Amino acid sequence: MAAVSMSALTRTVGRAARGLPTAIGARPAEIRRAAAGSDRYDGRAFSNFEPSTVLTLRQGLALVPDLIRRRGGGRPPLTIPLVTAPPPATAGDLAVTWLGHATTLVEIDGRFVLTDPVWSRRVSPSATVGPTRLHPMPIAIGQLPVLTAVVISHDHYDHLDLSTVRQLLATQRAPFLVPLGIGAHLRRWGVPDDRIVELDWNRSSTVDGIEFVCTPNRHFSGRGLRRNTTLWCSWALIGAEHRVYFGGDTGYTAAFAETARQWGPFDVTILPIGAYNEHWPDIHLNPEEALAAHRDLGGGLLLPIHWATFDLAMHSWAEPVRRLTAAGAGVRIVTPRPGERVDPARTAAPGGWWEIPDPSK
Structure with a gap:
């Protein structure tokens, strides 16, 4: 019996580990070639402008009992409604379709831009373990329509996905715009050099009339056991007529106000509101901080992301959007269903879809 159990355990571990080296990505030595020129890189790792608390492995293990006691508290009590209409073939002047988590399809001045694309069922280097x-x-x-660019904010698995990158490589011709170091992951996965634009903070590149600025934020990176070997960022998308800010994943930072001074104000801010916790207060915005960031950025319309799709923290599923809408008096906030296209000039997506309807009404 013991031999059978050990055999089953070996098979389970083998399935969980299958493909790990490829999914994890480039080795540190490969990444270092691009990272070496940055002021934020000390030869081993990148750092934030402000001191930032990041959970250690020991602290993470200490939270395991709390996670077990949650008993699915981070899962939705309803079937999440989707809008499955395909996107338009031609981009509008300004619109955003939230596809879930941090994946959005931005339309800006007649171009399509895809952010942090993740189509995989699981955000993990393993096909069998992870959220x-x-x-x-x-x-x-x-x-997807023909894209002008794909922008990626950092290398965490819920923002940079091997399978999705390979599918986009096969189906699109758009370049990948990434912060320093992530180009090494893409090259290891088969993306050619002419489809990689790798930028440091406060550097930009123009593609088909849209300027893409790699803007500072407050987060961290890491796909293996080592952290911060690649840079993280937000993105300012600047067209001839419109400006969009994509936050990616970030904590609150003074860099928002400086970004607004240099490249704002923004017609739309796309900001994360979920996966916050008191144990990691500096690297994920909570809803009230997202509102403050939106104001700092000179935002017109706020579209919240980074909630509803993956259970990555200890708050309940709908808590982020409830807190955001409760605190957001006087702020233009739009809360689309996944797949719902928002045109700031014409539509406001209905809120409240995350609540369970009262059957007596």
Whole structure:
């Protein structure tokens, strides 16, 4: 019996570890070639402008009992409604379709830009272990229109996904705009050099009339056991007529106000509101901090992301959006369903879809 159990355990571990080296990405020596020229890089790791608390492995293990006691508290009590209409073939002047988590399809001055694309069911280097989706992607990757660019904020698995990168490589011709170091991951996965634009903070590149600025934020990186070998960032998308800010994943930082001074104000801010916790207060915005960041950025319309799709913290599923809407008096906030296209000039997506309807009404 012991031999059978050990055999089953070996098979389980083998399945969980299958493909890990490829999914983890480039080795530190490969990354270092691009990172070496940055003022934020000390030869081994990148750092934030402000001191930032990041959970250690020991602290993370100490939280395991709390996670077990949650008993699914981070999962939705309803089937998440999706909008599955395909995107338009031609981009509008300004619109955003939230596809779930940090994946959005931005339309800006007639161009399509895809942010932090993740179509995989699980955000992990393993196919069998790690957080899984709470809702399907509302559209297939093959339904995407012709993209001008793909922007990636950092290398965590819920923002940089091997399978999705390979699908975009096969179905699109757009370049990948990434912060320093992530180009090494892409090259290891087969992305050619001419489709990689790698930038340091406060550097920009123009693609088809849209300027993409790699803006500072407050987070961290890491796909293996080592952290901060690649840079993290937010993105300012600047067209001839419109400006969009994509936060990616970040904590609150004075860099928001400086970004607004240099490249704002922004017609739309796309900001994370979920996966916050008192144990990691500096690297994820809570809802009230997202509102403050939106104001710092001179934002017109706020579209919240980084909630509803993966259970990555200890708050309840709908707590981020409830807190955001409760605290957001006087702020233009739009809360679309996954897959719902928002045109700031014409529509406001209905809120409250995350609540369970009262059957007596």
